[in-house]
Structures are given as structure tokens and as C-alpha cells.
Amino acid sequence: MLARIFSLLLGTGILLVGAGFLFTLLGMRAGVEGFSNKTVGVIMSSYFLGFVIGSYVCPLIIRRAGHVRAFAAMASIASTMALFHVLIVGPLSWSLMRVATGVCLVGLYMVIESWLNTLATNESRGRIFGTYMMVTLVAIALGQYLILVGDVKSFVPFGVVSILMSIALVPIVMTRVIEPTPVQTPRLDPVHLYRSSPLGVAGAFASGLLNSAFLGMAAIYAYRNGFSQTATATFVSMTVLGGAVLQWPVGHFSDRRDRRLVLIAVSLVAAGFAFALSLLAQFSQAVFIAVAFVYGGLAFTIYGLAVAHINDFLKPEEVLDATSALLLVHGVGAAIGPALAGVLMDEFGPRSLFYYFTLILLVLGGYGYVRRMAGAEAARRTGFIPMGTSSTAALEMDPRGAPAPEERAP
Numbered sequence: 001m002l003a004r005i006f007s008l009l010l011g012t013g014i015l016l017v018g019a020g021f022l023f024t025l026l027g028m029r030a031g032v033e034g035f036s037n038k039t040v041g042v043i044m045s046s047y048f049l050g051f052v053i054g055s056y057v058c059p060l061i062i063r064r065a066g067h068v069r070a071f072a073a074m075a076s077i078a079s080t081m082a083l084f085h086v087l088i089v090g091p092l093s094w095s096l097m098r099v100a101t102g103v104c105l106v107g108l109y110m111v112i113e114s115w116l117n118t119l120a121t122n123e124s125r126g127r128i129f130g131t132y133m134m135v136t137l138v139a140i141a142l143g144q145y146l147i148l149v150g151d152v153k154s155f156v157p158f159g160v161v162s163i164l165m166s167i168a169l170v171p172i173v174m175t176r177v178i179e180p181t182p183v184q185t186p187r188l189d190p191v192h193l194y195r196s197s198p199l200g201v202a203g204a205f206a207s208g209l210l211n212s213a214f215l216g217m218a219a220i221y222a223y224r225n226g227f228s229q230t231a232t233a234t235f236v237s238m239t240v241l242g243g244a245v246l247q248w249p250v251g252h253f254s255d256r257r258d259r260r261l262v263l264i265a266v267s268l269v270a271a272g273f274a275f276a277l278s279l280l281a282q283f284s285q286a287v288f289i290a291v292a293f294v295y296g297g298l299a300f301t302i303y304g305l306a307v308a309h310i311n312d313f314l315k316p317e318e319v320l321d322a323t324s325a326l327l328l329v330h331g332v333g334a335a336i337g338p339a340l341a342g343v344l345m346d347e348f349g350p351r352s353l354f355y356y357f358t359l360i361l362l363v364l365g366g367y368g369y370v371r372r373m374a375g376a377e378a379a380r381r382t383g384f385i386p387m388g389t390s391s392t393a394a395l396e397m398d399p400r401g402a403p404a405p406e407e408r409a410p
Contacts, residue, residue, distance in 0.1 A: 004119055004175050004176065005116065005119055005128060007171040007172070007174070007175040008112055008115055008116055008119075008171070008172060008175055009116075009131065009132065009135050010171045011112065011168045011169070011170070011171040011172035011175075012112050012132065012135055012136065012139070012168075013135050013138075013139040014139075014164055014167055014168040014171075015075075015105075015108060015112075015139075015164070015165060015168035016135075016136055016139035016140055016143065017139045017140075017142055017143035017146070017164055018082070018143065018146075018160070018161045018162075018163075018164030018165045018168070019078075019101075019105055019140075019143070019161075019165070020139060020140030020141070020142075020143035020144065020215075020240075021143035021144060021146040021147070021157075021160075021161055021164075022082060022085075022101075022161050023044070023047075023215045023216060023219065024143075024144050024147055024218070024219040024232065024233065024236055025146075025147065025152060025157050025158070025161065025219075026043065026044070026085065026094070026098075026219075027040060027044070027216070027217065027218070027219025027220040027223065028147065028152045028219050028220070028222075028223050028229070028232065029085075029086075029089075029152045029153070030043065030094075030220060031219075031220050031223035031224065032152060032153055032223075033089060035091060036342075036346055037217070037220060037224075037341075037342040037343075037345035037346040037350070038339075038342040038343050038345075038346045039091045039342070040216070040217065040220050040338075040342050041213075041216065041217060041338040041339040041340070041341055041342020041343065041345075042091070042095060042338075042339045042342065043091060043094045043095050043098055043216075043338075044098070044212070044215075044216025044217065044338035044339075044342075045212070045216070045334075045335050045336065045337065045338040045339040046094075046095040046096070046098035046099045046102070047098040047099070047101060047102040047216070048102060048208075048212050048331060048334035048335040048337070048338070049099055049102065049335045050098060050099040050100060050101060050102020050103040050104075050105075050106070051102040051103075051105070051106050051331050051334065051335070052328060052331040052332060052335060053099070053102070053103055054102060054103035054104070054105075054106035054107055055106055055327075055328060055331065057103060057107075058070075058074075058103065058106055058107035058110055059110065061073075061074075061107060062107065062110060062111065062114075067111050067114065067115065068173055070107060070111060071107075071108060071111040071112075071169070071172060071173065072169060072173060074103075074104040074105075074107040074108050074111075075104070075108060075165055075166065075168060075169050076166075077100065077104050078100075078101055078104040078105060078108065078165050079161075079162045079165040079166045080162070081097045081100050081101045081104070082101075082158055082161040082162040082165060083158060083159070083162050084097055085097055085158055086155050086158040108168075111172075112172065113132070115172075115175070116128055116132060133247075134244055137240055137241070137243055137244035137300070138241070138244055140237075140240050141236075141237040141238070141240040141241040141244065142237065143237075144232075144233040144234075144236045144237035144240075145233045145237065146160055146161075146233075147229045147230075147232060147233045148229060148230065148233065152229075193310070193325050193326065193329070196310060197309055197310040197312075198371055199260060199263065199306070199309060199367065199368050199371040199372075200306045200307070200309045200310030200326065201306075201310070201326070201329055202306075202364060202367050202368075203263060203302055203303065203305060203306025203309065203364065203368075204303060204306045204307070204326045204327075204329045204330040204333070205329050205330065205332065205333040206267075206302065206333065206360050206361070206363075206364040207299075207302045207303035207306060207330055207333065208303075208329070208330040208331060208332065208333025208334035208335075208336070208337060209333045209334070209336060209337040209340070209360050210299050210302070210337065210357055210360055210361070211299065211300060211303070211334070211337075212333070212334035212335070212337040212338055213337035213338050213340070213341040213353070213356065213357070214239065214296075214299070214357075215236075216337070216338035216341070217338055217341045217342060217345065217353055218235065218236050218239070218353075219232055219236060220345075220350075221345070221350050221353050222235055222236075224345075224350040225281050225282075225350055227285070231285055231289075234289055235285075235288070235289050235292055238289050238290075238292055238293045238296070239292045239293060239295065239296030240296055240300070241293065241296070242292070242293040242294060242295065242296030242297035242298075242300070243296045243297055243299070243300025243301065244300075245297060246294075246297030246298065246300075246301060247297075247300065247301050247304060250262070250266060250297070250298070250301045250305070251301065251304055251305070251308065254305055254308065255308075258372075259305065259308060259309045259312060260309065260368055260371065260372040261372065262305065263302070263305045263306065263309060263364075263368050264365050264368035264369055264372065265365075266298050266301060266302060266305065267302065267361045267362075267364045267365035267368060268361065268362070268365040269298060270295055270298035270299050270302075270357075270361050271357070271358045271361035271362045271365065273291055273294055273295040273298065274295055274299075274354045274357035274358040274361060275354065275355075275358045276291050277291055277292060277295060277354045277357075278351045278352075278353075278354035278355055278358070279351075281351070295357075299357070299361070302364070303330060306326065307326055310326060340356070341353055341356050344356050
């Protein structure tokens with residue numbers, strides 16, 4: 001079983017190295033092509049729009065074609081889209097390609113995650129889930145250095161992305177795994193979700209606004225500020241890596257404290273680091289990147305804290321549906337974030353990207369304070385689990401949603 005899990009994680013890592021690199025590559029190539037920040041923002045938002053669409057469309061495709069054939073088809077399309085970006089250069093064509101890529105990638109995540117869930121036992125569920133989340137962030141961070149493989153104006157880096165997405169097929173489709181149960185279409189009940197935890201919903205939405213804008217616009221920010229390709233890769237990768245490194249300590253600290261207070265503190269401290277980033281780029285890139293690492297370590301924990309907070313108010317049987325809905329709330333925020341950040345960067349300059357982060361984090365922290373003053377303590381406390389934003393299929397591995405021992409069938 002360990003070999004099968006390793007194969008699935010290996011395929012995931014290869015896929016995400018290419019997918020993460022494509023964000024930075026497109027940002028830098030868009031800068032070279034002279035696209036406005038507003039246009040780049042719309043292009044990057046298109047991916048997350050595809051993510052939301054795919055959350056509803058891909059379960060139907062997987063049920064109709066089966067996991068293996070659906071995975072092969074979507075990997076092939078995603079690989080082809082990477083090549084089309086360099087063959088057909090234009091804002092409209094790139095936006096459509098990003099929608100298609102978003103649909104395909106969320107489908108690929110669903111297949112991988114449902115297979116991992118098939119291999120997970122109640123005892124190993126948490127370890128597999130945590131390892132998978134760590135692989136996703138580390139792979140995205142490592143993928144940034146592929147910017148060094150060739151000139152962004154050439155075919156080579158786009159070809160590398162296509163190769164990686166194609167190679168990811170091999171360890172996945174060659175793994176002998178029992179066909180998982182059909183992937184379910186997520187159900188979204190925003191009214192019930194908001195009543196359960198207004199701050200949890202706000203945190204998920206804000207996380208989408210923040211992290212999608214960073215992934216989509218960080219490279220164009222670096223390009224506008226004269227960063228070298230190496231400095232750009234280091235800046236993006238260290239910010240994402242900060243999220244991978246600090247999720248566990250921040251999350252476990254929240255397990256022992258008032259989770260609302262931790263979420264408020266993380267938001268406000270991250271706002272301070274975001275504002276510092278708006279000032280540091282012109283003075284010292286080394287200090288700028290170090291501060292970006294801490295910022296990422298805080299900002300990328302907000303979604304996990306929001307999920308843990310809302311789970312504190314739910315019954316175990318409600319966790320999966322609520323967390324699926326929360327992921328879609330995050331996806332809606334992610335579809336808005338890059339476009340909104342691009343508009344601000346056009347109007348007020350590149351550094352307004354970090355003013356944007358600062359404002360959202362301050363609003364979230366302030367709203368959290370208001371909710372803490374008005375709300376009751378959680379009825380129960382669940383353990384923090386690092387959360388990713390790939391697809392709803394991964395949530396079935398979340399041990400918080402597993403039935404209690406006395407509820408399991410013999």
C-alpha cells in the first residue's frame with residue numbers, strides 16, 4: 001500500500017510543479033507582452049473560475065468515463081493548454097485557456113484524492129491527508145525555479161510545463177488501486193454555513209482573495225519592479241514555502257487557544273508584514289524575501305484556521321458537506337482576487353498589491369474582533385488539520401469528518 005500511496009503522491013508532485021510554475025511563467029510572459037495589470041488579473045482569475053466550474057462538472061465526467069480515462073483525458077487537455085499559451089498569445093485566448101486548465105486540474109485533483117482516500121484507513125487518514133497537503137505546497141514552491149530553464153519569450157518553459165503534466169500521468173495510471181466510489185458533486189448551502197460560523201466563511205473568502213492574487217500577480221509585481229528571474233522564483237517559492245512550514249505550529253497553537261483570537265492575531269500580524277513588503281522591495285531584496293516568507297507562513301494558514309474554526313461548531317456528520325461548501329466559498333474569492341488586484345495595480349502602481357493584502361487582512365481581523373465580542377465559544381473543539389484548496393475529494397480524508405469509533409460499522 002505504501003508503494004501505491006508513494007506513486008500517487010509522486011504524480012501529484014510532478015503535476016503541481018508544472019501547474020505552479022505556469023502561474024509565474026504566464027505572469028512574466030504577460031509583462032513581456034505588455035499586458036496591463038488589469039488584463040493579467042483577469043487572465044489569472046479565469047483559472048479560479050475554471051476551478052469553481054470544474055467542481056460541478058468534473059464529478060459528472062468522472063462518473064461517466066471512469067477515474068482512469070477521465071484522468072488521462074484531463075491531463076492531456078491541460079498539457080495541450082500549456083502549449084497553446086505560447087502558440088496563441090492574447091488576453092482572450094489566454095483567459096479561455098486558463099478556464100479550461102482550471103477545470104482540468106480540479107478534475108485531476110479529484111481523481112488523485114479519491115484514490116488516496118480509497119487507500120486511507122481510519123488510522124492513517126490524518127497522516128496521508130497531511131502529507132498530501134505538504135506535497136502540494138512544496139511542489140508549487142519548487143516549481144518556481146523552473147523559470148530558469150529558458151527565456152520566458154521562448155517555447156522552452158511552456159514545453160517543460162507540458163512535459164511535466166504529461167509525465168504525471170505515468171505514476172498515476174500505472175498504480176493498481178481499486179476503483180474509488182464516485183466523486184460527489186459538492187452541495188453549497190451558504191445560509192446554513194454562514195449561520196454556523198460567519199467568521200469561518202469570511203476567513204475562507206478572504207483567503208481566496210489573498211492567495212489567488214498572490215499566485216496570480218506576484219510574478220507580474222516582481223517583473224514591474226525589475227526583479228531577475230532568479231529573484232522572482234525565490235520570492236514566490238519562499239512565500240509559498242512559508243505557508244508549508246508555519247501551518248503546523250500556527251494550527252497547533254490555535255488548538256490550545258481561542259481560535260477566533262488566533263485567527264484575528266494572524267490576520268493583523270500578516271497585515272503588518274504585507275504593509276512592510278510594500279516598502280521593502282526598493283531597499284533590499286534579501287530582506288524583502290525573508291519578510292515574504294513570514295507573510296506567506298501567516299496568510300496561507302488563514303484557510304486552515306477558518307476550516308478548523310467552523311468545524312468547532314459542527315456535528316461530525318456535517319463536516320464534509322460544510323467543508324466542501326467552504327472550499328467553494330474560497331473558490332469564489334479566488335476567482336475575484338487577481339482581477340481586483342490587477343485593477344488596483346493599474347490605478348495605483350505595483351506596490352498596491354501589498355496594500356490590497358493589507359486592507360483585506362485588516363478587514364478580516366476587524367470582523368473577527370466584532371464576531372468574538374458578539375459570538376459564543378465553540379461547543380466543541382476539533383484539532384487543526386493543514387488544509388489545501390485543490391478539490392472537494394480531498395476532504396473525505398480529513399479525519400475530523402470520520403465517524404466516531406462507536407458509530408462505525410463492525
